Amino acid sequence: MNNRASIEQLQASPFAGLQRLARFICGKDVPLEDLMDEHTLLSYLPEHATDEQRSALADVAQNALAQEELRHGLARANGFLAGFAEHAPAPLWIKDAEGSFVMGSCLEGQEGALDNPDVTKTMETTDEGRRHWLVHKFPIHVNGESFTGGSAIDVTTEVEKERALIRHDNFYVLLSRLSALIPRSRTLEQLCLDACRLAAHQPGLDCAAISRKDDDGRLVLYASASREGQERHWHHGETPPDWLAAELALHVMATGRVQSGSRKGHEIASCMAVPLFVNNQPWGVATFYSRREQHFDAFYRERAGELSNELSYGIERLVNAQEMHRLARTNVLSGLPSRLQFEEEIAALAASDARGTVLLLNINRFDEISSAYGNAAAVGLMRHIAQRLRSVIAESMLLAHVGVGRFAIFLPAHGTQTAAEFIHETAVPMLQGAYQVKEHKIWCTINAGAAALPDDGTTADELLVKAWDALAAARDLDLRFGQYDRAADRVVARQISLEVELRDALERQEFVNFYQPKIDLRTGKLTGAEALVRWRHPQRGLVSPAEFVPELERTGLVIAVGRQVMQRAMQDWRAWHDAGLVPPQIAVNVAPAQFRCDSLFSDIEHALHTAGADNQPLSIEITESSLVSDHDRVVEILSKVRALDVPVAIDDFGTGYSSLSYLVSLPVDVMKIDRSFVTRMSQDAGYMGLVSTVVSLAHNLDLKVVAEGIETEEEAKLLKLLRCEQGQGYLYGHPVPADEFAALLEAA
Known part of the structure; x- marks a missing residue:
């Protein structure tokens, strides 16, 4: 205690006065301890003491006894205050009018009461759990007696803030996990089941379900999961679990608005339903369940839209991918499987x-x-x-x-x-x-x-x-x-003869590069070029690539020719650059056989070194057939190529062998629409719809789109309206040798 007046000092003056009074009455000194005993005190009177003296001495004894009781009470009160001051969670003190400390616990060097092992701390609630108290209890010892002291601090506001923060964190943990789940999901079934599983294991939630609208417009349970590990896909006609709030889900499906409700008498006491949309149309409903009553309060209802948007985005992405997969494998004119589907089925057979x-x-x-x-x-x-x-x-x-x-x-x-x-x-x-x-x-x-x-x-x-x-x-x-x-x-004989000619042509370097410009459909400016191989035959002149490229691929000569085309393209690019021109990025086709060759990556590095890799002079184009065999190896090589800042494009999209599902995992930057789609889309609404869907799919996957084979202004206008970024074709220029392409750069 600081600057605290002692009880003995406060009481010394009254007892001294009583002793003087007793000495005056008795004629001799009386010890302090005898003042409070009336019988002993009377023995100090002289033999001939008067009644007035006896009465006065009795009053002294009573007064001394009263003073002793007062002193004892003050000492006890002081012990209580000292105990509280010593164990209280915060300093306590009393000051006088001048600002001096009368009593209190030490403000400097105080050992925290919360570190005192004699102090017990508990959280207690009152008013049916609506109020929260931080309670400290501690022992107090006064004059040999033991007491229990305590204090209670109302922490209701702090507890509510902490719980709100925890709920906030838990909600956004769920949202972030859903965001991470979406790009990893390859099928709609996987996404819905994983999303239900994540939700069911969030603090405060016990079950989750996703229902979808079937072809007849009915809402049917699609996937569900519970905290106990019961998770599954559901099929039409199966009996749903008893905790499913089907009526609430139907109401949300009809209104398109978030709803929550309580379920009295049910083990699952509260639920919330959020609508799911695909391409701005109602697709289904996600429902969340908790055993806690009124769990889905304003906090959840205000943020349910974020859950709806995240799930809807993931579902829409997969639904559109499935539709693209179906469209690519269905002939729009007859409804029969397309050539692509037939090719895949024959490959499987x-x-x-x-x-x-x-x-x-x-x-x-x-x-x-x-x-x-x-x-x-x-x-x-x-x-x-x-x-x-x-x-x-x-x-x-x-x-x-x-x-x-x-x-x-x-x-x-x-x-x-x-x-x-x-x-x-x-x-x-x-x-x-x-x-x-x-x-x-x-x-x-x-x-x-x-x-x-x-x-x-x-x-x-x-x-x-x-x-x-x-x-x-x-x-x-x-x-x-x-x-x-x-x-x-008769074809075999011709192939054998052609192979011999091609090997000689490679040795004599008869293969030359032609360049076809790529145009920005929005601005009309030249933004790139594609390097195309031509065979300058000594007797026949320029030979069409349709005649010899298949044989190059069949014999494997395409590896050496492809390496030569890439190296020459970078040499031409460097020559244009050194001549003061501004050459665009050159796209070079890479055949499937080149992916099977271990030298592809080093060939690309060498070509980049020729032109100067910092200028990003090179991009590569691969056909869908490259993805059929050893898909993992192709992905590995493409990832390393992109690390060199070399963009990758899928050429002739829609005509090859690959599954559209590969697009999600492939490290590619550009999708090229085959000319067969471009030339037909202005006359056939089916092809127009297919091209539009391909462009939308590419953009949803953050891919640029280049259209091949543009020959008319009408085709260019339609592609521009579809938000296709680049185009190439005879409308903008035929493939030309390097010197003629340099002239185009000078005029650009």
């Missing part, structure tokens, strides 16, 4: 060592029918034929619409009919004849060719080409059906 026959059915004179009756009638005819073919295709067979007026069928080797029997006994009688298409009556005949898997090829492309050769040979002989004849294949 080849990988499983299946045997069978690929049939190619061709509608004869289809172009003439289209010219005579119009495109709508021709499309109607194809749909009629597709419907008839679908009716005879067994489960073990494959059917696809692989081109304009052309259909492909796969007959397994263990089927009931041979290829010739199927054509003559089934296909021709069913398909050949008159068709009523709107007001037109159209007569249709067909031809067919066949090639064997795997004897004639192991890819759909090989088999369809050979089936077409067989069809063409049969048609030349006025036959309806032809089987590919490997013995009479």
